[in-house]
Amino acid sequence: MNNPEHLAYLDHAATTPMIPEAIAVMTEQLGITGNASSLHDSGRAARRTVESARELIAERFGARPSEVVFCSGGTEANNLAIKGLYWSRLSQDPARNRVIFSSIEHHALLDPVTWLAKHEGADIDMTPVDQAGRILVDELRASVERNPSDISAITTMWANNEMGTVQPIADVVQIAREHGIPVHSDAVQAAGYLPLDFTGSQLDAMTITAHKLGGPVGVGALVIRRELEATPLLHGGGQERDLRSGTLSVPLIAAFATAVDVTVSRQSDTVERIEALRHRLVKGIVRAVPDAIINGDPEPGADHRLPNIAHVTFPGCEGDAMLMLLDAQGIECSTGSACAAGVPQPSHVLLAMGYDDVAARGSLRFSLGHTSTEADVDRLIAALPAVHQRAQRANLVRSSS
Template sequence: MNDQPVAYLDHAATTPMWPEAIDVMTAELGRLGNASSLHASGRASRRVVEESRELIAERLGSRPSEVVFCSGGTEANNLAIKGLYWARRAQDPHRRRVIFSSIEHHALLDPVTWLAKHEGAAIDMTPVDAIGRIQVDALRSAVAADPASVAAITTMWANNEMGTIQPIDEVVAIAREHGIPVHSDAVQAAGYVPIDFAARQLDAMTVTAHKLGGPVGVGALVIRREIDAVPLMHGGGQERDIRSGTIGVALIASFARALDLTVQRQAETAARIERLRQRLVDGVRSIVPDAVVNGDPDSGPNHRLPNIAHVTFPGCEGDAMLMLLDAQGVECSTGSACDAGVPQPSHVLLAMGYDEQAARGSLRFSLGHTTTDADVDRLLAALPAVHERATRAAHVRSS
C-alpha cells in the first residue's frame, strides 16, 4: 500500500470519535472518585454522570431516569430481550413467545436464539421484503395468533447492512393493542435520523456511543420506568438495579458530548453524506454496470439511512474484493458473519430472498462524519482492477 491516507468506509462498524468527545474523556480520566461514593469526590463524579444522563435523555426524547448505562449495544440488547422475557414470563408462564425480525444484528439475534435453547422461549421470526423492510402484515398475523403468549417484540430501527429503516410506528401500534412491550435496536439509526423515544412510544431502545463519534465501551438501554426487566448481573444495584457495576464516568461524559454534537450536526451531516453516497453509487455503477445496489433506493427517516451503500457484485466473492481493496488502502465490510474463521453468507441478504452466491458477493460501504470526496475517489480508482482480479479468481475457482 502506498503512503496515501486510508479511505475508511466502514463507519457502520465504528466511526471515529469527535475531537470534542476525546477532549471530554481525556479531562474526565483524571477525575478521582467512584460515582457511588458519598464523599465529595464521589459526589462530583456523580454530578458528571447525572448531567450527562440528562443531556442524553434530552437528545433521545426520554426521561433521565429511563437511561440505563451499560457497556454498549450488545449488553443493552441482551438486557432488553432477556430482561423483558424473564419478567413477563414470571408474571404469566404462558408468555413464552418472542417476536423479532429476520434481519436483526447478531447482538439481538443470538440472545433470542439463546432464550429458545436455554429458557424455553418460542421464537417467531418476522419476514422482510426485497428491500429489507419487515412485513407488517406478517407481524400482525403472528401477534393475532395468540397475543397473550407474546412476552416481547423487538425490531431494529434501521438495518446495519442495508440501512433500511423499519416501520417502528406500525410495530408499536400492533403491540399496543395487546399490551405487549416493544424494544428497538437504534444503534445504527441514532447517528443519522431523528430519534424520539417518547414520541415513538417504545418501551425499550438500545444506543451505543461508538457509532456516534463517542468511545467504545459505553452505551445505554433506554427503558421506561413502568417496565419491569430482570437484570443480567447482580451486585451494587447501580442504574436502577437493572445494571450493577461501577459507573464509567469518563466514558459516559464522552458519550453525552458525542451524542450532543451528533444531534446538533445531524441534518447537515446527513445531507453531505447522502451526496457522497450518491457519488459512490453512481461511480460503482459506471465501473461495474451489473453491480446491484441493495435496499431502499430512497433516503430519509422513513426509508434508508444516508450513510450505507450495500452492493452486490455478481460473479465475485465479497471477501476477496474486501482484501484486494484493503491492499489498496480502502477499508469496507462484507456485512456478513464469520463462524470459526469460515465466511458465511449474510443472513440479512438471505432473508431478503438472495441466494447464497449473491449473498457472498456483496460489500457494504458505510460513510460517516469524517468521510470526504477523496475517500470516494480512492475507492473508485481502485475498483476497476480489484473487480477484474476478483472476477478472474472466482472464474478460476468455479472452473
C-alpha cells in the same frame, strides 16, 4: 500496516472515529478520580458528571433521564432488553413464552433470542422482510394476532446495519399496543442519522451505543420506560435502577454524552452532506462496474433508508476477496456486520431478503461518516474496476478447480 492518514475508511457503520470534542472530555475525565457511588466529595463530583450526561442523552433522544440505563454497549443493552423482558414477563405469566423478532436483526439481538430458545425453552417467531429488507407488517400482525397472550416481547431494529433500510417502527408499536405487548428497538445504526424521539415513538425500550456516534467503544445505553419491569443480567451494587450493577465509567459516559450532543446537533447538515457523498459513491460504483446491484431501499429519507450506507452485490465475485484486495490498497469496507467478520458464512440479512448463497457472499457494505470525503469515495471508484476484474478471475479459477 496501512497508515491511518492514508486510508479511505468506508466502514463507519462498524465504528466511526471519535470526534475531537469527545476525546477532549474523555481525556480530562481520565485524570479525575471518583467512584460515582461514593458519598465523599470526589464521589459526588463523579455522580454529577454521570447525571449531567444522563440528562443530556435523555434530552437529545426524547426520553426522561431516569429511563437512560448505562451499559457497556449495544450488545449488553440488547441482551438486557430481550432477556430481561422475557424473564420478567414469563415470571408474571408462564404462558408468555414467545418472542417475536425480525429476520434481519444484528447478531447482538439475534443471538440472545436464539439463546433463549435453546437454553430457556422460548418460542421464537421470526418476522420476514421484503426485497428491500423491510419487515412485512401484515406478517407481523398475523403472528401477533395468532395468540397475543403468549408473547413476552417484540423487537424490531430501527434501521438495518447492512442495508440501511429503515423499519416501520410506528406500525410495529401500534400492533403491539393493541395487545399490551412491550416493544424494543435496536436503534444503534439509526442514532445520529435519524430523528429519534423515544417518548414520541411509544417504544418501551431502545438501544443506543457511543461508538457509532463519534464516542468511545465500551459504553452505550438501554433507554427503557421507568414503569417497565425487566430482570437484570448483572447483580451487584444495584447501580442503574438495579437493572445493571457495576461501577460506572465516568470518562466513557461523559464522552458518550458529548458525542451524542455534538452529533445530534449537527445531524441535519451531516445527513445532507453524507447523502450527497453516498449518491456520488453509488453513481461511481455503477459506472465502474455496470452489473453491480445496489441493495436495500433506493429512496432516501427517514422513512426509507439511512444516508450513510450503500450495500452492493458484485455478481461473480466473492465479497471477502474484494474486501482484501481493496484493503491492500488502503480502502476499508465490510462484507456486512463487523461482529461477523472473519466468519465464512453468507449474510443472513441478504438471505432473508431472498438472495441465494452466492449473491449473499458476493456483497460489500460501504458506510460513510463524519470524516468521509469526496477523496475517499473517488479513491474507491478508481480502484474498483481492477479489483473487480481480479476478484472475478479468482472466482472463475476457484469454480473450475
